[in-house]
Amino acid sequence: MELSKFLASLIPFKPDELQDIVSHFEKENIPKNTMLIEQGQVSKKLYFIENGMGRSYYLKEDGKEVTQWFFGVGKFMSSVDSFFQQIPSIYYLEILEDSTVYSISNENMDLLFYKYHKMEKLGRLVSIEMLTKVVNKLNAIQFQTARERYEYMLAEFPDISYRVPLGHIASYLGMTQETLSRIRK
Amino acid sequence: MELSKFLASLIPFKPDELQDIVSHFEKENIPKNTMLIEQGQVSKKLYFIENGMGRSYYLKEDGKEVTQWFFGVGKFMSSVDSFFQQIPSIYYLEILEDSTVYSISNENMDLLFYKYHKMEKLGRLVSIEMLTKVVNKLNAIQFQTARERYEYMLAEFPDISYRVPLGHIASYLGMTQETLSRIRK
């Protein structure tokens, strides 16, 4: 999904506004398995996924990867607190498939927020949407059996569920790979 | 914490702006055990807690209450998606102690967002803060033992942990009351 289409679908920007806003982003092609940011670094960019997909994950003390979120087409991908508060990231951001993304720097983002009231509103709407989704996941994780959690996954990320390694999904859902493998049958 | 102090701590509002904004809120005293909104209703108001505390919860199919969040002093309390999208609430909002709150209607909130760019920014900042906290809880719930989850609770809500019934905390943490009781020793 194109960035300008996405923006216009949320807020009625004028054509010249839209053009100005999009011009602050940079379109990039990113090959699979690219790390956009590593744990401990301060995130410099926010990404919008036109095509492809990625995930955020962190490492537990024992070194195991825990997938924290999947980012599909038409979503913003970032290490939220690192990007907006410019603090070291807890998460790795990884591109999982060859992807086309629009990236924007923190400075440019602030500039747009400052310049366009509507952009600030868009930021608020996107944040609240994300908040709602995280709350949904929380409810799934907290009070559902492993089987129901997998069903939540299929509902929330229908397109992604079949494209990533089992282990990524298992850790996303808070269960072991073995358990997920048993459930899928 | 006073509303105006809280607002000013996040964004440098001018005195007259601050006064205008606060005038759109209504200060109310609410006795404990009051239900601010019930499951299925559309949330008409957003609340800022000057003093006291509340929680949001929902009912599982088997009728058990599940605490979803606690709201303490200096926080906004709402059924986020119901208030902002004006859809039926999944949650109950309950005041747990005699409280003083500032409430604002959805229309007035929109009006403030529209009138003040800075207010929109505040909305974004508050949303992202909440998002970060929910993600924290998610990580605690997802990958920690019951004992560690209780420690997360003490860290996140130090003031609240000793003021609410055990059952509320247990369901908030995704465990049974019996388990929590055993842990606390």
Added chain:
DNA sequence: AACCGTTTTTGACATAAGTCAAAAGAAAAC
């Protein structure tokens, strides 16, 4: 201070999911 209702604790047992280890299957590299 004795009573009643609510909340918390304790006990015995059940179970979903985790752990460890190895085999089978798929994908990538040569």
Added chain:
DNA sequence: GTTTTCTTTTGACTTATGTCAAAAACGGTT
């Protein structure tokens, strides 16, 4: 097309937490 590496499945056993039920502790009210 064969080898190597990575991913998924299967099996046997362990464990943390849940369930159900009853007893104890607490808090408010008369």
